[in-house]
Amino acid sequence: MPKMFASARAHTNIALIKYWGKKDQKLILPYTDSLSLTLNEFYTTTSVQFDEQLTHDEFSINAEPVSEHNQQKLAHFMDLIRNQRQFNLFAHVNSVNHVPISAGLASSSSAFAALAAAASKAAELNLSATELSRLARRGSGSATRSIFGGLVEWHKGHDDKTSFASPIDEQVDFGLEMIAILIDTSVKKVSSRSGMQNVVATSPYYPAWQEVVKNDMVAMKAAILKKDINLIGQIAEENAMRMHALTLSAQPSFTYFNAASLTAMDMIHDLRSNGINCYYTLDAGPNVKVIYHHQDREVILAALSEQFGHNNLVVSQPGPGIQYLK
Numbered sequence: 001m002p003k004m005f006a007s008a009r010a011h012t013n014i015a016l017i018k019y020w021g022k023k024d025q026k027l028i029l030p031y032t033d034s035l036s037l038t039l040n041e042f043y044t045t046t047s048v049q050f051d052e053q054l055t056h057d058e059f060s061i062n063a064e065p066v067s068e069h070n071q072q073k074l075a076h077f078m079d080l081i082r083n084q085r086q087f088n089l090f091a092h093v094n095s096v097n098h099v100p101i102s103a104g105l106a107s108s109s110s111a112f113a114a115l116a117a118a119a120s121k122a123a124e125l126n127l128s129a130t131e132l133s134r135l136a137r138r139g140s141g142s143a144t145r146s147i148f149g150g151l152v153e154w155h156k157g158h159d160d161k162t163s164f165a166s167p168i169d170e171q172v173d174f175g176l177e178m179i180a181i182l183i184d185t186s187v188k189k190v191s192s193r194s195g196m197q198n199v200v201a202t203s204p205y206y207p208a209w210q211e212v213v214k215n216d217m218v219a220m221k222a223a224i225l226k227k228d229i230n231l232i233g234q235i236a237e238e239n240a241m242r243m244h245a246l247t248l249s250a251q252p253s254f255t256y257f258n259a260a261s262l263t264a265m266d267m268i269h270d271l272r273s274n275g276i277n278c279y280y281t282l283d284a285g286p287n288v289k290v291i292y293h294h295q296d297r298e299v300i301l302a303a304l305s306e307q308f309g310h311n312n313l314v315v316s317q318p319g320p321g322i323q324y325l326k
């Protein structure tokens with residue numbers, strides 16, 4: 001019996017062009033392409049040990065047992081590995097998150113990317129990076145992109161084989177940086193999974209959103225080629241606001257913003273009118289992420305820390321793709 005153990009680390013990514021809506025719930029095929037930046041500050045480390053003695057998978061996250069809901073979701077993901085490998089072994093799976101969970105800081109992106117990497121390696125599946133990206137996608141859409149470092153594109157594709165991510169710029173050497181403003185790190189009220197389902201089913205603007213993303217993808221890739229941080233930030237901010245307009249136009253309507261998110265957005269506008277180039281994006285939670293050139297970091301931090309406190313501001317640089325440990 002071989003060792004059947006592996007450990008992997010994946011970093012979270014923040015979408016600059018958002019994924020918001022599934023064409024296929026089971027395979028997690030999105031309606032649109034999307035584009036993200038992998039961050040070095042937030043990551044998940046997961047180890048997987050298959051064990052003949054086990055009669056079910058045993059999961060822990062940050063050394064705590066997982067909820068019934070997560071147990072099912074994770075065991076279902078492990079079934080994909082068992083099917084591909086054509087064996088019936090269960091595993092001990094231990095995950096440590098260096099990310100506030102479910103606070104719109106994209107913990108599911110690093111979690112499922114790390115699990116896909118560790119589990120497939122422990123099962124000796126020998127997947128290519130593309131195959132790994134497709135596998136991670138089955139756990140959570142945004143995890144598709146966390147296989148790669150830097151700026152990454154998820155091609156929506158039309159079936160399981162054609163929907164995967166690829167890197168656009170893995171080095172990102174032009175000063176792009178992000179500050180995460182930790183406004184509220186408790187569990188979000190509307191999961192992205194159910195939020196996007198509601199939007200697809202009820203927002204009259206959903207067809208327009210698909211057009212928005214098509215144009216934004218082209219414009220964003222051109223801005224990246226030019227290494228133009230202002231243009232990148234501008235497109236990302238507009239794209240994020242249009243995504244959040246979908247939640248406001250759903251039935252029932254909802255929003256991930258809270259009062260502090262609006263304060264942060266106002267402050268970014270103020271900084272901008274004072275000549276500091278910075279932009280914001282928000283995901284399925286109230287935390288605001290600021291996009292800027294690293295030369296402006298100190299001015300932005302000084303302004304934001306008056307309102308939010310220095311300890312609630314996390315500076316992050318572009319981060320790497322999947323890493324195997326040990």
Ligand code: DP6
Nearest residue numbers: 015018019140141142192193283284
């Ligand atoms: C707003 O990947 O968490 O962060 O596929 O249902 O697991 P599921 O959703 P998830 O949604 C991410 C939404 C987003 C935008 C993005 O990351 O592209």
